[in-house]
Amino acid sequence: MRRYLRVLLVCSLLVFCSLLYTFNQLVSSLDSASHQARAQRTRAAEPGLSERAHDDRCNSGSVSHWKPYWRFPAAVCRVDCVTDMPLRSRSEPVGLAVVACGSRLEETLTMLKSAVLFSRRDLHFHIFAEDDLHAGFRQALESWPQRFRSRFNYSVYPITFPSDNAREWKRLFKPCASQRLFLPVDSVLYVDTDILFLRPVEDVWSFLSAFNRSHVAAMAPEHEEPRIGWYNRFARHPYYGKTGVNSGVMLMNMTRIRAKLFKWADLLMPLLHKYKLNITWGDQDLLNIIFHHNPESLFVFPCQWNYRPDHCIYGSNCAAAEKHGIYILHGNRGVYHDDKQPAFRAVYDVIQQFPFEEDPVGGLLVPLDEKLESAEHTYCGRVRHVFTKRLRQTVTDLQRETIRARHALEV
Structure with a gap:
């Protein structure tokens, strides 16, 4: 009887193991079949990836997604960037964004005027301004001669920051300057109010077509001459390249930026807390820190595109x-x-x-x-x-x- 029971037990174990093996093979097959779909989903952030190599960057045309790791001492996050996103058609308006607060109404209108005077393509102005400036912008823009008014559309937005840290972002550096980190628009050319275009806006916009698969933004160097550079002489935080970059003219592929698993606020707030006592130029310093750790994500254009x-x-x-x-x-x-x-x-x-x-x-x-x-x-x-x-x-x-x-x- 005992011998019979032992044989029965052994046979049961063998049957169980066979069923378990078959089940694992089935799961593996299903997982392989759905791999392509899963690769396009947003992946959860993983801690402790600050030293992980970027083996899967887009180095060839066969790779459709790149997964660089944003290596921050205070916060580490992973991004999925869709690289097969179509570029904007030449027939679509060029998006120009600006943030205006305080007494910057007239200066901003002069910047917009320079854009309209020299551009050959239609423009769309994205104006982020304090509430008491909205009427002034609308009145001025609607009063421009029809021949020029027909060349652009515009949208006026209130100043808004992530609700959890709105006051902190608003008071960083100049009033409202950090709004440029949170633009709820498509790919856009952001400029400071004190910018003047001396050639068509679409010429700098065309740098979007020069982006490779890892680029999310384009800026010019802060300095050409290191002997008078600010970042390389005084900065107490990481910065891009030899002399840093200036964010007064910034071309942004917002589609790629939004492909991050974390929102800009979640990405930037840990940096702000870590370097708060060391940054001088507000959000520009935060951008320098980001691109110091991710230089492959920045396209740098020459100094004549941001001459100061x-x-x-x-x-x-x-x-x-x-x-x-x-x-x-x-x-x-x-x-x-x-x-x-x-x-x-x-x-x-x-x-x-x-x-x-x-x-x-x-x-x-x-x-x-x-x-x-x-x-x-x-x-x-x-x-x-x-x-x-x-x-x-x-x-x-x-x-x-x-x-x-x-x-x-x-x-």
Whole structure:
């Protein structure tokens, strides 16, 4: 009897093991069949991945998803970035975003005016402003001549931050500046209010097509000359490259940015808490920290696309602007509104005062040349040609297109 029971027990164990093996094989088969679908789902964040290698970055056309690991001492998260996202069609409007608070209404309108004057494509302005500025923006933009008004649409948004830390974000650096980290729009060119376009906006927008599969944003270096660089001399936190990057002109692929498992707030807040006592330039410092740890995610464009007083205040150090002229002028440090850098103020004044329907040669180039003559006592004024070279070409191109359009209508 005992022998019979032993044989029965052994047979039962064998049957159980066989069933278990069959079940495991079935599960494995199903898992393999659904692997492609699971690869597209959002993956949960995993702690302790700060040193994990990026073996699965997009190094070939056969890879459709990249999974870099955002290596932060205070917070580590993983992202899935959809790389086969179609780029915007040339027929779609160029998205231009700006954040305006306080007394920045007129300065912002001058920036928008420069965009409309020189662009050949339709634009969409995304204006994030304090509530008491909304009416001023609408009234001014609707009053522009129809020939220019027809070139753009606009949306005005309130200033909003993640509710859990809204006050902390709003008070970081300048009022409302951190709003640019939380733009609820599609891919967009963000610019500070003190930006002036000296060539069409769509030309910087075209850098989106130069992004590789890992790029999520594009910016210009903070400095060209390390001897006068701020980050490499004074920063007490990580920063991008040799001299950091400047966020005053920032092209952002928001689709890729939103592909992160964590929202920007969840990504940035741990960094803010870790470096709060060490950052000077607010959200720009946080962006430098992010791209220090993830340099493959940033596309860097040359200095003439974000030309600031630092490029000439101690002597000319933006070789690309010397050769090609300034493409985008960035009048930070309030230089449009004082007499410290008259070359920068000259460009701002002529664009602000330019009547829309006037001839751009007589209304822009001639008065700008006259104003720049009085700026030669400054280092920036001594390289006055960089302020007019590209603008002169832009005006010439626009005149040629106008002539061609008239001829086409006559025919």
